[in-house]
Amino acid sequence: MDQTAFSAEPLIRLGCFLGILAAMAVWEWWAPRRPRTIGRVRRWPNNFGLVVLNTVLVRVLLPFAGVGMAFYARGNEWGLFNRLPLPDWLSIAAAAVLLDLTIYGQHLLFHAVPALWRLHRMHHADLEFDVSTGVRFHPGEIILSMAIKFAAIAILGAAPIAVVVFEVVLNATSLFNHGNVGLPAAADRVLRLIVVTPDMHRVHHSIEWRETNSNFGFNVPWWDRIFGTYRAQPEAGHLGMVLGIDRFRDPVELRLDRMLWQPLRGDAGQPGRSIRR
Numbered sequence: 001m002d003q004t005a006f007s008a009e010p011l012i013r014l015g016c017f018l019g020i021l022a023a024m025a026v027w028e029w030w031a032p033r034r035p036r037t038i039g040r041v042r043r044w045p046n047n048f049g050l051v052v053l054n055t056v057l058v059r060v061l062l063p064f065a066g067v068g069m070a071f072y073a074r075g076n077e078w079g080l081f082n083r084l085p086l087p088d089w090l091s092i093a094a095a096a097v098l099l100d101l102t103i104y105g106q107h108l109l110f111h112a113v114p115a116l117w118r119l120h121r122m123h124h125a126d127l128e129f130d131v132s133t134g135v136r137f138h139p140g141e142i143i144l145s146m147a148i149k150f151a152a153i154a155i156l157g158a159a160p161i162a163v164v165v166f167e168v169v170l171n172a173t174s175l176f177n178h179g180n181v182g183l184p185a186a187a188d189r190v191l192r193l194i195v196v197t198p199d200m201h202r203v204h205h206s207i208e209w210r211e212t213n214s215n216f217g218f219n220v221p222w223w224d225r226i227f228g229t230y231r232a233q234p235e236a237g238h239l240g241m242v243l244g245i246d247r248f249r250d251p252v253e254l255r256l257d258r259m260l261w262q263p264l265r266g267d268a269g270q271p272g273r274s275i276r277r
Helices: 003-030 040-061 065-075 088-112 114-124 131-135 139-156 160-177 185-191 198-205 222-226 256-264 271-275
Strands: none
Touching (some): 003 065, 003 131, 040 139, 040 256, 065 139, 065 160, 088 222, 114 139, 114 256
């Protein structure tokens, strides 16, 4: 991946993001998994307002993004895959998989540490679950996540193309597995062997804390199965389960300004306790 391709990386990611977002929005409109109780007009401007804010913030504070760190690590021969004599295809695939494992571990951490949960709980406080929930993250969480990702890229010595592939797949799967869409049961059983499906991830957004602290994966479901955090279905069923967390349930909390101040309000809560089961 040369510097010309590097300069096109934001456009590649943006094109994939917009294409998948449009496809998921149409799918949700055509065949929603759960009935909508709060309209898109009330939620989407605020959720996507976070996307704009986070994008500007990341570009200002971390202008080179993950792929820039990959080029820097390669130029300085940092990291595992810049030193191991592996075929390119193997080092790229292994780096992408290990970056996904890093994101899984980070997700666990944001549930287990009260200060980090304060940031992450905004993602869980959405009163609906749809494609816009997949981009609803506090700016503080985004910056910390980027710092963790930079460290992982440097330690692994991930190739720039591996980082681009990982980022595009991560964005795509986050939009897909937060979709308010249903798959035939047989298709869902097969797909969730290789990718996190909406029914699998929806369990993670249950108000029941034992369910909130399960199904942490974004891209692949393997880590949840390996580390014992997998839960197949919510106890109340997908139509009966209550989404969100037990505070911030007033719809006024869906406003952008309320979301941004949410980490500073109230105590942290207890979700991390359920990881130690």
